[in-house]
Amino acid sequence: MKHIRSLEFPLSDGGFELLSFYDIRSSAPGPVLAAVAAQHGNELNGCAVIRQFARHCSENPEFRGRLIGVPFANPFALRRRRPNSDMGPEQPYTETTRNMQTHWNTTDGNEIIRLAHFWWEKLLSEADMLVDIHCYPKFNAPVIVIRPNSEKWETLARISGLPQVRYLKRETDWNGSLRCKAEDAGKICLGIELCGQYEIFDAEVDRGIRVLENLCRHLKMLPGEPEIPLEPPVVLESRVPVYAPISGLFIHRRGIASGIRVKKGDELGVMVDTATLEEIAIHAPEAGYLTTFAGRSDSDVSLRGHHRYCFVDDILAVIVPVGG
Ligand SMILES: [Zn+2]
Structure with a gap:
């Protein structure tokens, strides 16, 4: 494919790492x-997402401006x-x-610090957004992170079409994030979290492509209007945890998953006592949006975090109340 460019990132052992990216210029x-x-x-x-969207832009004769796509930042x-x-x-x-x-706001140190600095200096500082x-x-469930009290950020969050928005003040943000680095340079960096790790999930790829497509339409880089969901995003603010009443295996009710809305009293699943096989039904204590379901912290690095055996008072689900 044309539109691929490369940079040589110098390594501490004297060699280099080839860093390539899509560069679609109209x-x-x-x-x-x-x-x-x-x-x-x-x-x-x-x-x-980036691989597919770069092709999409490069094949569209009405594409305007420039898309830089870095699919493998690290x-x-x-x-x-x-x-x-x-x-x-x-x-x-x-x-x-x-x-x-x-590490985006540090300039010297280990290979990853230097890598972030390199990407910024050689390429990303050229971006407007x-x-x-x-x-x-x-x-x-997926989320977009934006700054509070800003109509501009708010509009971009709506345009992203993501179902949840999280407000993060600059003071509480990681100073070394790409978002802060961009902000210091007078630019906006939208941080989005799709869902599912270690694999590639078709629905999430489609979701990510829609984010970029909508943004490009909003920025007049692609023709057409952004396709924005009718429902505004859920604000990830107050959270209602659902605790395991006993130790045992949590078996979800078929169809219940993160990213769906539940009514108060809906059955989320059952806890099975593994010694007696007695069951306790788990109901939603509030109407709301299931932001987390049937997983626990560090599940991104440990298979144990995926395991459905729960101890008493483990969190089974987290609901963001949205009424109804
Ligand atoms: Zn990440």
Whole structure:
């Protein structure tokens, strides 16, 4: 495919890492949009999103401006098949010095710090707007992260079409995130979380492509109007946890999953006491949106986090109340 460009990132051993990206330039003037994926090596939906969307733009004669598509921002973590390149088996996400998403505002240090700096200096600083595509574990629902009290950010969140919005003030954001780096340069970087890690999920790829397509339409880089869902996004603010009343295996009710709305009293599943086989039905304590369902923290690095055996008071689900 044409429209592929490469950079040589110098390694500390004297060699280099070849970093390639899609660079779709139209002769018609327009903004520069950059899409970045796989800062974390286990978050892969965005890689497929960028690959497909770059083709889409390159084949569209009405495309205007420039699309920079970086499908593999952190090839070191990707090859490691883990979130960060210094992580071993079952290691909590936070025990790392190589989390790329915390290193965009540092200029010197380990290979990942230098990698972030390199991407910014050599390429991403050329963008007017950025989209940073991540993936939550499959137990969560997709979300876009924006700054509060800003009509501009709010509009972009609606245009993304993502079902949840999370407001994050600059003061509480990771200073080293790409979002903060872009903000310091007077640009907006939209952070989005698709869902499902280690694999590529068709529905999430479609969702990510819609985000980019809508943004390009909004920015007049592609013809047409953004396709915005009728329902505004759920604000990820108050959360109602649903606890396991006993220890046992949580078996969800068929069709119940993160990303759906439930009514108060809806059955979410049953807890099966593994010693007696007695069952306790689990009901939604509130009407709302299932932002998390049947998973636990560190599920992104540990298979144990996927396991459905729950101890008493483990969190089975988290509901964002939305009334109804
Ligand atoms: Zn991530």
